[in-house]
Amino acid sequence: MSPLDLEDGEELQLCCVMEPIYGPWIDGRHQGGGIKTHGGSAAPRELLEEAAHRLVDEGGVDVLIAGCTEVPLALEGTEVAGSPLLDPARLLAAAAIRCAYGL
Numbered sequence: 001m002s003p004l005d006l007e008d009g010e011e012l013q014l015c016c017v018m019e020p021i022y023g024p025w026i027d028g029r030h031q032g033g034g035i036k037t038h039g040g041s042a043a044p045r046e047l048l049e050e051a052a053h054r055l056v057d058e059g060g061v062d063v064l065i066a067g068c069t070e071v072p073l074a075l076e077g078t079e080v081a082g083s084p085l086l087d088p089a090r091l092l093a094a095a096a097i098r099c100a101y102g103l
Contacts, residue, residue: 001059003051016051020044021070040074048074052081 003012014025020043023033035044048071055061064085066072072087079085097103 001055001061003055006054006058012051012054016047016054017068020047020074021068035070035073040076044074049080052083052085056081056083 003009003017006012018030019025019034021034022030022036024031052064052075055064062083064080064083066075066085066087069089072085072090075085077085
């Protein structure tokens with residue numbers, strides 16, 4: 001499930017996921033200033049947490065996947081909105097290390 005699957009999902013995706021990553025959307029374009037430009041900070045974290053809470057509360061998700069490499073820069077840790085937060089890049093790196101060492 002993604003924010004797009006929730007009621008008002010397109011608006012949620014734009015304001016609470018895309019804007020924190022790319023910056024504000026003005027005149028049909030992102031203007032910069034998001035995580036891609038400035039890294040994680042309080043404002044993007046709060047917006048991403050809002051999307052996470054809606055996914056948990058309204059969508060009933062049990063586990064959140066930080067499916068964009070910028071998301072873990074703002075949502076640090078292994079839990080958000082009371083649910084586990086999985087970082088695919090970190091999981092792949094750990095699997096590659098285990099494979100390389102034959103573990």
